[in-house]
Amino acid sequence: MQTSSAFLQLLVAGISTGSIYALIALGFNVVFKSTGAMNFAQGEWVVMGGMISALLLGTFSSVGVACLLAVLLVAIFGLLSERLVIRPLRHPTALLITLVSIGLSICTRSFVMLTLGKKPVGYPGFSGATTISLGGVTFQAQTLWIVGLTLAFLVIMHFFFERSMLGKALRAAAADREAAAIVGVRVETTILISFGIAAFAGALAGAIITPLTLASYDQGAMFGFKGFSAAMLGGVGSLPGAVVGGLALGLLEAFGSFYISSDFKDAIAFAVLLLILFVRPSGLLGRADVVKV
Amino acid sequence: MLEVNDLSAGYGNTQVLHHVSLHVAPGQSVCLIGANGAGKTTLMRCIAGLLRPSAGRIAISDSDMTAAASARLGFGVALVPEGRRVFAPMSVRENLEMGAFRRLWPRRDRTVAGDMAMVFDLFPRLWERQKQPAGLLSGGEQQMLAIGRALMSRPRLLLLDEPSMGLAPRVVQEIFVTIRRLNAEGMSILLAEQNANMALRSAARGYVLAEGEIVRVAESSVLVSDPSVRAAYLGL
Numbered sequence: 001m002q003t004s005s006a007f008l009q010l011l012v013a014g015i016s017t018g019s020i021y022a023l024i025a026l027g028f029n030v031v032f033k034s035t036g037a038m039n040f041a042q043g044e045w046v047v048m049g050g051m052i053s054a055l056l057l058g059t060f061s062s063v064g065v066a067c068l069l070a071v072l073l074v075a076i077f078g079l080l081s082e083r084l085v086i087r088p089l090r091h092p093t094a095l096l097i098t099l100v101s102i103g104l105s106i107c108t109r110s111f112v113m114l115t116l117g118k119k120p121v122g123y124p125g126f127s128g129a130t131t132i133s134l135g136g137v138t139f140q141a142q143t144l145w146i147v148g149l150t151l152a153f154l155v156i157m158h159f160f161f162e163r164s165m166l167g168k169a170l171r172a173a174a175a176d177r178e179a180a181a182i183v184g185v186r187v188e189t190t191i192l193i194s195f196g197i198a199a200f201a202g203a204l205a206g207a208i209i210t211p212l213t214l215a216s217y218d219q220g221a222m223f224g225f226k227g228f229s230a231a232m233l234g235g236v237g238s239l240p241g242a243v244v245g246g247l248a249l250g251l252l253e254a255f256g257s258f259y260i261s262s263d264f265k266d267a268i269a270f271a272v273l274l275l276i277l278f279v280r281p282s283g284l285l286g287r288a289d290v291v292k293v
Numbered sequence: 294m295l296e297v298n299d300l301s302a303g304y305g306n307t308q309v310l311h312h313v314s315l316h317v318a319p320g321q322s323v324c325l326i327g328a329n330g331a332g333k334t335t336l337m338r339c340i341a342g343l344l345r346p347s348a349g350r351i352a353i354s355d356s357d358m359t360a361a362a363s364a365r366l367g368f369g370v371a372l373v374p375e376g377r378r379v380f381a382p383m384s385v386r387e388n389l390e391m392g393a394f395r396r397l398w399p400r401r402d403r404t405v406a407g408d409m410a411m412v413f414d415l416f417p418r419l420w421e422r423q424k425q426p427a428g429l430l431s432g433g434e435q436q437m438l439a440i441g442r443a444l445m446s447r448p449r450l451l452l453l454d455e456p457s458m459g460l461a462p463r464v465v466q467e468i469f470v471t472i473r474r475l476n477a478e479g480m481s482i483l484l485a486e487q488n489a490n491m492a493l494r495s496a497a498r499g500y501v502l503a504e505g506e507i508v509r510v511a512e513s514s515v516l517v518s519d520p521s522v523r524a525a526y527l528g529l
Contacts, residue, residue: 165390165398172380172391179378181343183442184395 005136010254016143016212018250019150020046023205024227025234025242026157027198033174033237034194036094039101041081043224044108045199048074049206050215051112054121063126067207071200078199081108082192105220113217120216126208142211149208153201154243161239170194174237202227222266229273235286244284248272294319294450294481295340300349302339308347309335310505317450317483322476324492324513325485326526327502333485334375336502337454340483341372353450371448375455375485377439381428385419388427388438392445405445412441415471433464440471450481457488469495489526493517501526 024042031039052070053063060066085104086097125142132141161167173180173190180187205223206215226249234245249269257265276283295317303309309332317323327333338344340351342358350359353370371392380388389409396402413420416437422430427438436456443451453472457465465488473495476482486492493499493513501509501522509522516522 165394165401168383168387168391169394169398171383172387172394175380175382176378178343179374179380180391182341182372182374182378183391183446185391 006258008135008137009139010258011251012137012139012143014251014254015247016139016146016250017253018230018247019146020205020209020223020246021226021230021249022243022246023150023153023201024223025231025246026154026239027201028227028231029237029239029242030194030201031198032231034170034191035086035092035097037097037101038228039104039195039198040098040224040228041101041105041108042198042202042227043222044105044112044220045074045078045202046206046209046223046227047215047217047220048077048108048112049203050210051116051121051206051217052203053207053210054123054215055116057123063123063211066123067126071203071207074203074206075196075200078202079192079196081199082195086191086195087188105224109217109220112220116217118217120214122210122214125211140212142208146208146212149204153204154239157197157201158239166193225273226269229269229276232273232283233276235283238283238285241283241285248284294321294354295483296352296355297336297340298350298352300336300339300346300351302335302344302346302349304335304344308505310339310346312349313502313505313507314349315500315507315510317481319449319481320476320479321498322473322482322484322496324489324496324499325483325502326487326489326492326499326516327485328526329487331502332505333487333502334454335505337372337375337452337483337485341370341452343372369448370450370452371443371446372452373436373439373443373454373456375458377432377435379427379430379435379438379442382426384424385427385430385438386423388442389419389445392442395446408445408447412444415444415474416441432460433467436460436464436468437471440468444475448480450483451475453482453484455485455487457486457491465491489522 024046027042028038031037049070052073053067056066056069057063060069081104085100086092089096089100125140126145127141130141131138132144161171169180169185170190170193173185173187177187230245230249231242233249234241234243249272252272253265253268256268297313297315300313301308301310313336325333325336335344339346346359350357352358380391389412390397393405393408396405418434419437419441422434427435430438456468456472460468469491472482472484484492484496493516496513499511499513499516500507509516
Protein backbone atom coordinates (compact mmCIF):
# COMPACT_ATOMS: atom_id res chain seq x y z
CA MET A 1 0.00 0.00 0.00
CA GLN A 2 2.83 2.32 0.97
CA THR A 3 4.63 1.81 -2.34
CA SER A 4 1.48 2.00 -4.43
CA SER A 5 0.46 5.35 -2.92
CA ALA A 6 4.01 6.61 -3.40
CA PHE A 7 3.75 5.48 -7.00
CA LEU A 8 0.49 7.37 -7.49
CA GLN A 9 1.90 10.45 -5.79
CA LEU A 10 4.85 10.43 -8.16
CA LEU A 11 2.55 9.85 -11.11
CA VAL A 12 0.53 12.94 -10.25
CA ALA A 13 3.67 15.02 -9.74
CA GLY A 14 5.18 13.75 -12.98
CA ILE A 15 2.07 14.51 -15.01
CA SER A 16 1.75 18.03 -13.67
CA THR A 17 5.43 18.90 -14.26
CA GLY A 18 5.20 17.09 -17.56
CA SER A 19 2.27 19.30 -18.60
CA ILE A 20 4.41 22.36 -17.99
CA TYR A 21 7.26 20.90 -20.04
CA ALA A 22 4.78 20.04 -22.79
CA LEU A 23 3.63 23.66 -23.00
CA ILE A 24 7.21 24.94 -23.19
CA ALA A 25 8.10 22.27 -25.75
CA LEU A 26 5.10 23.33 -27.81
CA GLY A 27 6.49 26.85 -27.85
CA PHE A 28 9.82 25.53 -29.13
CA ASN A 29 8.08 23.44 -31.78
CA VAL A 30 5.85 26.21 -33.12
CA VAL A 31 8.80 28.54 -33.67
CA PHE A 32 10.94 25.71 -35.02
CA LYS A 33 8.27 24.84 -37.56
CA SER A 34 8.02 28.36 -38.88
CA THR A 35 11.69 29.33 -38.85
CA GLY A 36 13.71 26.12 -38.49
CA ALA A 37 15.32 27.77 -35.46
CA MET A 38 15.46 26.97 -31.74
CA ASN A 39 14.16 29.94 -29.80
CA PHE A 40 16.10 30.05 -26.55
CA ALA A 41 14.05 32.97 -25.22
CA GLN A 42 11.23 30.47 -24.65
CA GLY A 43 12.13 29.85 -20.98
CA GLU A 44 12.17 33.57 -20.16
CA TRP A 45 8.56 33.87 -21.26
CA VAL A 46 7.66 31.18 -18.69
CA VAL A 47 9.21 33.26 -15.93
CA MET A 48 7.55 36.42 -17.24
CA GLY A 49 4.16 34.69 -17.14
CA GLY A 50 4.56 33.89 -13.45
CA MET A 51 6.10 37.19 -12.40
CA ILE A 52 3.66 39.42 -14.23
CA SER A 53 0.75 37.39 -12.83
CA ALA A 54 2.10 38.05 -9.34
CA LEU A 55 2.46 41.75 -10.10
CA LEU A 56 -1.05 42.05 -11.52
CA LEU A 57 -2.47 40.25 -8.52
CA GLY A 58 -1.79 43.46 -6.63
CA THR A 59 -4.30 45.23 -8.90
CA PHE A 60 -6.79 42.48 -9.64
CA SER A 61 -8.05 40.42 -6.77
CA SER A 62 -8.77 37.32 -8.86
CA VAL A 63 -5.84 35.02 -9.60
CA GLY A 64 -7.52 33.83 -12.79
CA VAL A 65 -7.93 37.35 -14.20
CA ALA A 66 -4.38 38.31 -13.25
CA CYS A 67 -2.97 35.20 -14.92
CA LEU A 68 -5.03 35.62 -18.07
CA LEU A 69 -3.94 39.25 -18.46
CA ALA A 70 -0.32 38.31 -17.74
CA VAL A 71 -0.36 35.60 -20.39
CA LEU A 72 -1.83 37.99 -22.95
CA LEU A 73 0.77 40.63 -22.07
CA VAL A 74 3.61 38.15 -22.51
CA ALA A 75 2.12 37.04 -25.83
CA ILE A 76 2.24 40.68 -26.94
CA PHE A 77 5.82 40.83 -25.64
CA GLY A 78 6.59 37.80 -27.83
CA LEU A 79 5.09 39.53 -30.87
CA LEU A 80 7.11 42.66 -30.14
CA SER A 81 10.29 40.62 -29.71
CA GLU A 82 9.80 39.15 -33.16
CA ARG A 83 9.14 42.53 -34.72
CA LEU A 84 12.09 44.22 -33.04
CA VAL A 85 14.70 41.47 -33.05
CA ILE A 86 13.92 38.80 -35.65
CA ARG A 87 12.17 40.72 -38.45
CA PRO A 88 15.03 43.21 -39.01
CA LEU A 89 17.49 40.39 -39.77
CA ARG A 90 18.57 40.73 -43.36
CA HIS A 91 19.29 37.06 -43.92
CA PRO A 92 17.20 35.22 -41.35
CA THR A 93 18.76 31.76 -41.46
CA ALA A 94 17.81 29.21 -38.81
CA LEU A 95 21.24 29.40 -37.18
CA LEU A 96 21.16 33.19 -37.06
CA ILE A 97 17.69 33.25 -35.50
CA THR A 98 18.84 30.69 -32.90
CA LEU A 99 21.86 32.82 -32.00
CA VAL A 100 19.79 36.00 -31.87
CA SER A 101 17.27 34.26 -29.63
CA ILE A 102 20.05 33.61 -27.09
CA GLY A 103 20.68 37.35 -27.02
CA LEU A 104 16.96 37.95 -26.76
CA SER A 105 16.77 35.59 -23.80
CA ILE A 106 19.59 37.40 -21.95
CA CYS A 107 17.97 40.79 -22.59
CA THR A 108 14.55 39.50 -21.54
CA ARG A 109 15.99 38.10 -18.31
CA SER A 110 17.65 41.43 -17.49
CA PHE A 111 14.47 43.26 -18.39
CA VAL A 112 12.47 41.05 -16.03
CA MET A 113 15.05 41.47 -13.26
CA LEU A 114 15.17 45.25 -13.60
CA THR A 115 11.42 45.81 -13.86
CA LEU A 116 10.01 43.03 -11.69
CA GLY A 117 12.82 42.56 -9.22
CA LYS A 118 15.06 39.75 -8.03
CA LYS A 119 12.79 38.43 -5.30
CA PRO A 120 10.98 35.16 -5.97
CA VAL A 121 7.24 35.72 -6.12
CA GLY A 122 4.25 33.46 -5.68
CA TYR A 123 0.51 33.50 -5.35
CA PRO A 124 -2.22 31.07 -4.35
CA GLY A 125 -3.62 28.58 -6.84
CA PHE A 126 -6.82 29.11 -8.83
CA SER A 127 -8.73 27.27 -6.11
CA GLY A 128 -6.75 28.74 -3.25
CA ALA A 129 -4.63 26.29 -1.29
CA THR A 130 -7.23 23.52 -1.56
CA THR A 131 -5.81 20.03 -1.49
CA ILE A 132 -7.47 16.95 -2.86
CA SER A 133 -7.14 13.47 -1.41
CA LEU A 134 -7.81 10.58 -3.69
CA GLY A 135 -7.00 6.94 -3.06
CA GLY A 136 -4.32 7.72 -0.49
CA VAL A 137 -2.77 10.42 -2.62
CA THR A 138 -2.90 14.05 -1.61
CA PHE A 139 -2.23 16.80 -4.08
CA GLN A 140 -2.99 20.47 -4.57
CA ALA A 141 -6.07 21.43 -6.55
CA GLN A 142 -3.76 23.55 -8.70
CA THR A 143 -2.39 20.30 -10.14
CA LEU A 144 -5.78 19.65 -11.71
CA TRP A 145 -5.84 23.16 -13.11
CA ILE A 146 -2.40 22.63 -14.62
CA VAL A 147 -3.35 19.39 -16.32
CA GLY A 148 -6.77 20.67 -17.38
CA LEU A 149 -5.59 23.98 -18.81
CA THR A 150 -2.67 22.34 -20.59
CA LEU A 151 -5.00 19.80 -22.13
CA ALA A 152 -7.47 22.50 -23.21
CA PHE A 153 -4.69 24.58 -24.75
CA LEU A 154 -3.30 21.59 -26.66
CA VAL A 155 -6.74 20.72 -28.01
CA ILE A 156 -7.27 24.31 -29.15
CA MET A 157 -3.84 24.32 -30.81
CA HIS A 158 -4.62 21.03 -32.54
CA PHE A 159 -7.81 22.43 -34.03
CA PHE A 160 -6.09 25.69 -34.89
CA PHE A 161 -3.40 23.95 -36.94
CA GLU A 162 -5.61 21.27 -38.48
CA ARG A 163 -8.85 23.13 -39.14
CA SER A 164 -8.38 26.87 -39.34
CA MET A 165 -7.11 28.48 -42.54
CA LEU A 166 -4.64 30.57 -40.56
CA GLY A 167 -3.22 27.46 -38.89
CA LYS A 168 -2.91 25.76 -42.26
CA ALA A 169 -1.12 28.83 -43.60
CA LEU A 170 1.38 28.53 -40.76
CA ARG A 171 1.98 24.88 -41.65
CA ALA A 172 2.28 25.71 -45.32
CA ALA A 173 4.83 28.44 -44.66
CA ALA A 174 6.73 26.03 -42.43
CA ALA A 175 6.77 23.42 -45.20
CA ASP A 176 7.85 25.74 -48.03
CA ARG A 177 8.25 29.49 -47.61
CA GLU A 178 8.40 30.36 -51.27
CA ALA A 179 5.44 28.17 -52.17
CA ALA A 180 3.47 29.82 -49.35
CA ALA A 181 4.34 33.24 -50.75
CA ILE A 182 3.21 32.00 -54.17
CA VAL A 183 -0.29 31.28 -52.90
CA GLY A 184 -0.44 34.69 -51.25
CA VAL A 185 0.55 33.92 -47.65
CA ARG A 186 2.61 36.66 -45.99
CA VAL A 187 5.40 34.54 -44.60
CA GLU A 188 6.69 37.22 -42.18
CA THR A 189 3.25 37.33 -40.60
CA THR A 190 3.23 33.57 -40.03
CA ILE A 191 6.57 33.87 -38.22
CA LEU A 192 5.17 36.72 -36.12
CA ILE A 193 2.13 34.64 -35.19
CA SER A 194 4.27 31.66 -34.26
CA PHE A 195 6.27 33.82 -31.84
CA GLY A 196 3.00 35.05 -30.34
CA ILE A 197 1.76 31.49 -29.86
CA ALA A 198 5.10 30.39 -28.39
CA ALA A 199 5.11 33.28 -25.91
CA PHE A 200 1.49 32.56 -25.00
CA ALA A 201 2.25 28.88 -24.35
CA GLY A 202 5.33 29.71 -22.28
CA ALA A 203 3.55 32.35 -20.23
CA LEU A 204 0.62 30.01 -19.64
CA ALA A 205 3.05 27.42 -18.29
CA GLY A 206 4.60 30.03 -16.00
CA ALA A 207 1.28 31.40 -14.78
CA ILE A 208 -0.12 28.02 -13.78
CA ILE A 209 3.04 26.51 -12.24
CA THR A 210 4.01 29.50 -10.08
CA PRO A 211 1.49 28.71 -7.28
CA LEU A 212 3.40 25.42 -6.76
CA THR A 213 6.98 26.54 -7.30
CA LEU A 214 7.30 30.35 -7.00
CA ALA A 215 8.77 32.31 -9.90
CA SER A 216 12.08 34.11 -9.98
CA TYR A 217 13.82 35.97 -12.78
CA ASP A 218 16.70 33.50 -13.08
CA GLN A 219 14.66 30.31 -13.67
CA GLY A 220 14.19 30.93 -17.37
CA ALA A 221 17.24 29.07 -18.60
CA MET A 222 16.27 25.94 -16.68
CA PHE A 223 12.68 26.05 -17.92
CA GLY A 224 14.02 26.61 -21.41
CA PHE A 225 16.37 23.66 -21.30
CA LYS A 226 13.75 21.37 -19.83
CA GLY A 227 11.29 22.35 -22.53
CA PHE A 228 13.98 22.00 -25.16
CA SER A 229 14.81 18.48 -23.91
CA ALA A 230 11.12 17.60 -23.96
CA ALA A 231 10.79 18.91 -27.53
CA MET A 232 13.83 16.91 -28.64
CA LEU A 233 12.56 13.81 -26.84
CA GLY A 234 9.14 13.99 -28.48
CA GLY A 235 10.41 14.95 -31.89
CA VAL A 236 11.09 18.56 -32.68
CA GLY A 237 8.38 20.27 -34.73
CA SER A 238 5.71 17.73 -33.82
CA LEU A 239 2.69 18.86 -31.79
CA PRO A 240 1.89 15.41 -30.34
CA GLY A 241 5.64 15.04 -29.82
CA ALA A 242 5.62 18.00 -27.42
CA VAL A 243 2.94 16.28 -25.34
CA VAL A 244 4.65 12.89 -25.32
CA GLY A 245 8.09 14.40 -24.72
CA GLY A 246 6.84 16.71 -21.96
CA LEU A 247 4.97 14.00 -20.09
CA ALA A 248 7.78 11.47 -20.50
CA LEU A 249 10.33 13.94 -19.17
CA GLY A 250 8.08 14.98 -16.26
CA LEU A 251 7.50 11.36 -15.24
CA LEU A 252 11.17 10.41 -15.64
CA GLU A 253 12.12 13.31 -13.39
CA ALA A 254 9.53 12.49 -10.75
CA PHE A 255 10.35 8.80 -10.58
CA GLY A 256 14.08 9.29 -11.08
CA SER A 257 14.41 11.77 -8.27
CA PHE A 258 12.47 9.46 -5.95
CA TYR A 259 14.06 6.11 -6.79
CA ILE A 260 17.60 7.32 -7.57
CA SER A 261 18.19 10.59 -5.80
CA SER A 262 16.55 13.99 -5.89
CA ASP A 263 20.04 15.43 -6.49
CA PHE A 264 19.77 14.05 -9.98
CA LYS A 265 16.41 15.69 -10.76
CA ASP A 266 17.80 18.20 -13.24
CA ALA A 267 20.51 15.89 -14.51
CA ILE A 268 17.83 13.49 -15.73
CA ALA A 269 16.58 15.93 -18.35
CA PHE A 270 20.07 16.38 -19.71
CA ALA A 271 20.81 12.65 -19.65
CA VAL A 272 17.61 12.13 -21.62
CA LEU A 273 18.59 14.87 -24.06
CA LEU A 274 22.01 13.29 -24.67
CA LEU A 275 20.55 9.82 -24.98
CA ILE A 276 17.95 10.90 -27.52
CA LEU A 277 20.55 12.77 -29.55
CA PHE A 278 22.73 9.65 -29.65
CA VAL A 279 20.04 7.07 -30.27
CA ARG A 280 17.16 8.72 -32.08
CA PRO A 281 17.88 12.31 -33.10
CA SER A 282 14.47 12.69 -34.74
CA GLY A 283 12.76 12.08 -31.36
CA LEU A 284 10.09 9.58 -30.37
CA LEU A 285 7.40 10.84 -32.74
CA GLY A 286 9.59 12.77 -35.13
CA ARG A 287 10.28 11.50 -38.59
CA ALA A 288 12.25 12.72 -41.53
CA ASP A 289 9.84 14.29 -44.00
CA VAL A 290 9.13 12.06 -46.95
CA VAL A 291 9.47 13.90 -50.21
CA LYS A 292 9.42 12.34 -53.63
CA VAL A 293 11.15 14.34 -56.30
CA MET B 294 -3.58 40.68 -70.13
CA LEU B 295 0.14 40.90 -69.32
CA GLU B 296 2.48 43.61 -70.48
CA VAL B 297 6.15 43.51 -69.49
CA ASN B 298 8.20 46.52 -70.54
CA ASP B 299 11.95 46.90 -70.52
CA LEU B 300 12.34 44.76 -67.44
CA SER B 301 15.69 44.23 -65.75
CA ALA B 302 16.19 42.12 -62.66
CA GLY B 303 18.72 40.06 -60.78
CA TYR B 304 19.95 38.84 -57.43
CA GLY B 305 22.32 41.08 -55.48
CA ASN B 306 24.93 42.38 -57.86
CA THR B 307 24.25 39.77 -60.51
CA GLN B 308 21.94 41.05 -63.19
CA VAL B 309 20.03 38.20 -64.82
CA LEU B 310 17.46 39.90 -67.05
CA HIS B 311 18.32 42.74 -69.42
CA HIS B 312 15.56 44.94 -70.86
CA VAL B 313 13.03 42.18 -71.38
CA SER B 314 9.69 43.05 -72.96
CA LEU B 315 6.84 40.68 -73.68
CA HIS B 316 3.10 40.59 -73.75
CA VAL B 317 0.31 38.08 -73.46
CA ALA B 318 -3.08 38.98 -74.91
CA PRO B 319 -6.24 37.87 -73.07
CA GLY B 320 -6.93 34.22 -73.76
CA GLN B 321 -3.61 33.79 -75.50
CA SER B 322 -1.09 31.05 -74.83
CA VAL B 323 2.50 32.20 -75.02
CA CYS B 324 5.67 30.28 -74.38
CA LEU B 325 9.09 31.30 -73.26
CA ILE B 326 11.83 28.97 -74.40
CA GLY B 327 15.48 29.02 -73.59
CA ALA B 328 18.34 26.99 -72.19
CA ASN B 329 18.92 26.29 -68.55
CA GLY B 330 20.11 29.52 -66.91
CA ALA B 331 18.69 31.82 -69.57
CA GLY B 332 16.58 33.65 -66.98
CA LYS B 333 13.18 32.03 -67.52
CA THR B 334 12.53 31.39 -63.83
CA THR B 335 13.75 34.86 -62.86
CA LEU B 336 11.32 36.39 -65.34
CA MET B 337 8.46 34.24 -64.05
CA ARG B 338 9.27 35.20 -60.46
CA CYS B 339 9.24 38.88 -61.39
CA ILE B 340 5.88 38.57 -63.11
CA ALA B 341 4.47 36.66 -60.15
CA GLY B 342 5.70 39.37 -57.80
CA LEU B 343 8.16 37.21 -55.87
CA LEU B 344 11.14 39.21 -57.08
CA ARG B 345 11.30 42.98 -57.35
CA PRO B 346 12.68 44.07 -60.73
CA SER B 347 15.51 46.62 -60.73
CA ALA B 348 14.00 48.46 -63.69
CA GLY B 349 11.07 48.33 -66.07
CA ARG B 350 7.39 47.84 -65.49
CA ILE B 351 4.83 45.05 -65.32
CA ALA B 352 1.18 45.71 -66.09
CA ILE B 353 -1.58 43.18 -65.59
CA SER B 354 -5.01 43.80 -67.11
CA ASP B 355 -3.83 47.32 -67.96
CA SER B 356 -3.01 48.31 -64.40
CA ASP B 357 0.58 48.92 -63.35
CA MET B 358 1.57 46.24 -60.88
CA THR B 359 5.30 46.80 -60.65
CA ALA B 360 5.11 47.88 -57.02
CA ALA B 361 2.09 45.97 -55.75
CA ALA B 362 3.78 42.59 -55.60
CA SER B 363 1.56 40.84 -53.09
CA ALA B 364 -1.60 42.02 -54.82
CA ARG B 365 -0.82 39.94 -57.87
CA LEU B 366 -0.70 36.49 -56.35
CA GLY B 367 -4.02 35.14 -55.35
CA PHE B 368 -5.79 37.77 -57.43
CA GLY B 369 -5.72 37.21 -61.15
CA VAL B 370 -2.25 35.74 -61.50
CA ALA B 371 -1.16 32.31 -60.33
CA LEU B 372 2.23 30.65 -60.61
CA VAL B 373 2.96 26.96 -60.96
CA PRO B 374 6.57 27.10 -59.77
CA GLU B 375 9.57 25.27 -61.09
CA GLY B 376 10.01 22.00 -59.23
CA ARG B 377 6.28 21.95 -58.30
CA ARG B 378 6.82 23.05 -54.67
CA VAL B 379 3.77 21.34 -53.23
CA PHE B 380 3.34 21.49 -49.43
CA ALA B 381 4.78 18.01 -48.83
CA PRO B 382 3.53 17.28 -45.29
CA MET B 383 0.02 18.59 -46.01
CA SER B 384 -2.73 16.57 -47.62
CA VAL B 385 -3.72 16.98 -51.27
CA ARG B 386 -6.95 18.64 -50.25
CA GLU B 387 -5.15 21.04 -47.89
CA ASN B 388 -2.75 21.95 -50.70
CA LEU B 389 -5.71 22.90 -52.85
CA GLU B 390 -7.24 24.90 -50.01
CA MET B 391 -3.96 26.78 -49.69
CA GLY B 392 -4.21 27.65 -53.36
CA ALA B 393 -7.40 29.51 -52.51
CA PHE B 394 -5.89 31.01 -49.35
CA ARG B 395 -6.67 34.61 -50.24
CA ARG B 396 -10.28 33.62 -50.90
CA LEU B 397 -10.60 31.70 -47.63
CA TRP B 398 -8.83 34.05 -45.24
CA PRO B 399 -9.79 36.34 -43.64
CA ARG B 400 -13.23 35.93 -45.21
CA ARG B 401 -14.52 32.62 -46.48
CA ASP B 402 -15.65 32.63 -50.09
CA ARG B 403 -18.34 29.98 -50.49
CA THR B 404 -17.62 29.43 -54.16
CA VAL B 405 -14.24 27.81 -53.40
CA ALA B 406 -15.89 24.41 -52.98
CA GLY B 407 -17.07 24.56 -56.58
CA ASP B 408 -13.57 25.31 -57.81
CA MET B 409 -12.20 22.40 -55.86
CA ALA B 410 -14.76 20.14 -57.53
CA MET B 411 -13.61 21.55 -60.87
CA VAL B 412 -9.96 20.73 -60.08
CA PHE B 413 -10.88 17.20 -59.00
CA ASP B 414 -12.82 16.87 -62.23
CA LEU B 415 -9.75 17.98 -64.19
CA PHE B 416 -7.44 15.63 -62.26
CA PRO B 417 -9.42 12.61 -61.00
CA ARG B 418 -6.23 11.13 -59.54
CA LEU B 419 -6.09 13.99 -57.03
CA TRP B 420 -9.63 13.15 -55.93
CA GLU B 421 -8.57 9.57 -55.22
CA ARG B 422 -5.57 10.70 -53.19
CA GLN B 423 -7.02 13.79 -51.54
CA LYS B 424 -6.26 12.69 -47.98
CA GLN B 425 -2.66 11.65 -48.64
CA PRO B 426 0.32 13.89 -47.87
CA ALA B 427 1.36 15.62 -51.08
CA GLY B 428 4.96 14.51 -50.56
CA LEU B 429 3.92 10.90 -51.21
CA LEU B 430 2.46 11.59 -54.66
CA SER B 431 4.37 10.70 -57.82
CA GLY B 432 6.10 13.48 -59.72
CA GLY B 433 3.30 13.70 -62.27
CA GLU B 434 0.64 13.81 -59.58
CA GLN B 435 2.56 16.54 -57.77
CA GLN B 436 2.62 18.55 -60.99
CA MET B 437 -1.13 18.10 -61.33
CA LEU B 438 -1.50 19.23 -57.73
CA ALA B 439 0.70 22.28 -58.34
CA ILE B 440 -1.47 23.22 -61.33
CA GLY B 441 -4.65 22.52 -59.37
CA ARG B 442 -3.40 24.63 -56.48
CA ALA B 443 -2.73 27.52 -58.89
CA LEU B 444 -6.21 27.17 -60.41
CA MET B 445 -7.80 27.43 -56.97
CA SER B 446 -7.15 31.17 -56.93
CA ARG B 447 -9.25 31.54 -60.10
CA PRO B 448 -6.48 33.15 -62.12
CA ARG B 449 -7.01 34.86 -65.43
CA LEU B 450 -3.30 34.47 -66.16
CA LEU B 451 -1.58 31.20 -65.37
CA LEU B 452 2.22 31.17 -65.21
CA LEU B 453 3.77 27.73 -65.65
CA ASP B 454 7.48 27.32 -64.97
CA GLU B 455 8.97 24.13 -66.42
CA PRO B 456 5.92 21.89 -65.94
CA SER B 457 7.64 19.04 -67.82
CA MET B 458 10.71 18.97 -65.59
CA GLY B 459 11.68 15.50 -64.42
CA LEU B 460 8.53 13.81 -65.71
CA ALA B 461 8.16 10.77 -67.95
CA PRO B 462 7.17 11.58 -71.56
CA ARG B 463 3.72 10.03 -71.17
CA VAL B 464 3.04 12.18 -68.08
CA VAL B 465 4.34 15.28 -69.89
CA GLN B 466 1.82 14.59 -72.68
CA GLU B 467 -0.96 14.38 -70.12
CA ILE B 468 0.07 17.67 -68.45
CA PHE B 469 0.20 19.48 -71.77
CA VAL B 470 -3.21 18.20 -72.79
CA THR B 471 -4.52 19.83 -69.62
CA ILE B 472 -2.67 23.08 -70.33
CA ARG B 473 -4.17 23.23 -73.83
CA ARG B 474 -7.59 22.49 -72.41
CA LEU B 475 -7.31 25.34 -69.89
CA ASN B 476 -6.27 27.70 -72.68
CA ALA B 477 -9.15 26.53 -74.86
CA GLU B 478 -11.48 27.40 -71.99
CA GLY B 479 -10.21 30.98 -72.13
CA MET B 480 -7.34 31.18 -69.69
CA SER B 481 -4.28 33.26 -70.62
CA ILE B 482 -1.12 31.23 -70.27
CA LEU B 483 2.57 32.01 -70.07
CA LEU B 484 4.64 28.86 -70.21
CA ALA B 485 8.40 28.73 -69.59
CA GLU B 486 9.94 25.54 -70.90
CA GLN B 487 13.25 23.93 -71.76
CA ASN B 488 11.21 21.35 -73.60
CA ALA B 489 10.75 23.71 -76.56
CA ASN B 490 9.12 21.08 -78.69
CA MET B 491 6.18 20.57 -76.34
CA ALA B 492 5.96 24.26 -75.51
CA LEU B 493 5.78 25.45 -79.12
CA ARG B 494 3.14 22.86 -79.90
CA SER B 495 0.77 24.19 -77.24
CA ALA B 496 1.41 27.95 -77.49
CA ALA B 497 0.42 30.38 -80.19
CA ARG B 498 3.49 32.56 -79.84
CA GLY B 499 6.96 32.03 -78.52
CA TYR B 500 9.73 34.16 -77.09
CA VAL B 501 13.31 32.90 -77.12
CA LEU B 502 15.29 33.97 -74.08
CA ALA B 503 19.09 33.72 -74.11
CA GLU B 504 21.41 35.07 -71.44
CA GLY B 505 18.68 37.27 -70.02
CA GLU B 506 17.61 38.86 -73.26
CA ILE B 507 14.75 38.19 -75.65
CA VAL B 508 16.48 37.19 -78.88
CA ARG B 509 13.50 36.07 -80.98
CA VAL B 510 9.77 36.44 -80.92
CA ALA B 511 7.46 34.88 -83.46
CA GLU B 512 4.43 32.70 -84.03
CA SER B 513 5.10 29.18 -82.79
CA SER B 514 4.70 27.77 -86.30
CA VAL B 515 7.46 30.11 -87.52
CA LEU B 516 9.80 29.23 -84.64
CA VAL B 517 9.29 25.50 -85.12
CA SER B 518 10.50 25.72 -88.71
CA ASP B 519 13.27 28.23 -88.03
CA PRO B 520 16.62 26.51 -88.63
CA SER B 521 18.49 28.29 -85.84
CA VAL B 522 15.77 27.57 -83.28
CA ARG B 523 15.58 23.97 -84.46
CA ALA B 524 19.30 23.58 -83.99
CA ALA B 525 19.56 25.31 -80.64
CA TYR B 526 16.40 24.29 -78.82
CA LEU B 527 14.74 21.42 -80.62
CA GLY B 528 17.82 19.26 -81.03
CA LEU B 529 17.16 18.79 -84.71
